[in-house]
């Protein structure tokens with residue numbers, strides 16, 4: 001054995017579980033595994049042993065929606081004063097001509113370091129293809145290669161300025177490619193997933209046409225689809241309906257995701273009662289981005305101000321897979337964030353008022369199992385045969401992990417510890433009171 005973790009609590013409530021890893025995979029999981037391996041003399045002197053001491057061991061965090069080409073660019077070339085989505089898109093447009101591949105790679109690698117320290121080992125990142133140079137695509141493909149030993153980076157070809165709306169000749173007059181050509185070039189170069197932004201196209205009809213065009217391209221290539229879809233407070237923005245229809249028409253069930261879907265917050269209830277069964281039937285999943293939705297939506301409202309996040313508990317009740325994404329960290333759209341998916345889940349829990357015990361566990365699953373399923377990750381989990389990836393949290397169960405945004409004590413990738421942190425605690429200097437507290441119940 002290369003690694004043995006003893007006495008862990010799992011997110012499904014099983015306690016006192018031992019897990020043994022060899023050659024990068026879990027080879028034994030259950031109660032009494034450690035004693036059995038000792039009796040069989042299966043442990044080597046150099047087998048690493050971690051005593052979980054009853055704390056929560058989870059498969060790593062997964063972020064189903066991120067923008068790694070923009071991350072850690074905060075303040076370049078200026079700050080977003082209004083805080084709106086549209087000023088963010090304009091600001092990104094101002095920054096693009098100044099981007100260099102070296103700086104992009106350096107920022108993305110730094111973000112991946114942050115992610116590892118937070119036990120976040122799989123990220124689906126959109127990468128902007130509305131650039132005749134495809135600079136960010138080249139840079140993130142290089143980052144994907146470099147981080148592959150410790151982090152799964154899945155890339156989405158994302159036409160930020162609209163696959164029909166964007167005219168590449170505007171940025172480079174001699175460019176003969178259309179925005180769709182650029183997107184296809186990115187896929188040829190190795191980008192994994194087809195993206196889109198139908199609500200940003202010029203008209204509803206163009207939006208629907210873009211969904212059709214992009215889904216057909218995905219079907220031709222056998223790829224997954226993940227579109228920024230209806231990221232607006234306009235209840236008439238209904239591109240999710242077209243996305244579900246095209247998914248079914250092209251046989252893409254289980255491979256298509258709608259990101260944001262914020263218009264659903266403002267839609268008529270009767271219409272949603274028709275829409276959700278259509279999404280279920282088409283096997284379309286959803287990703288909400290609570291930190292970003294709560295700060296960007298409702299900006300045209302006075303009071304009452306809408307929250308703008310999509311209908312998470314209602315979709316889960318329907319059986320639609322839903323994940324929470326981080327979306328942005330220190331970029332033109334959002335000044336905060338630290339690759340902490342427990343912060344994301346905690347915000348999602350509050351915005352959706354998912355405060356019941358079962359609902360809080362669903363919020364934990366929305367940053368672990370659910371996004372793993374949406375990304376199609378192979379060998380994700382803590383079963384025998386899965387890749388030996390895990391995060392040991394300073395908490396006894398998922399609800400406590402959310403409450404404390406628990407410290408990541410150990411982060412394991414393929415049976416090897418790749419990050420560890422000292423337990424969080426405060427030393428008290430109070431007469432008659434305990435010497436320290438760590439906030440666990």
Ligand SMILES: [Zn+2]
Pocket residue numbers: 065066067126228327
């Ligand atoms: Zn996004």
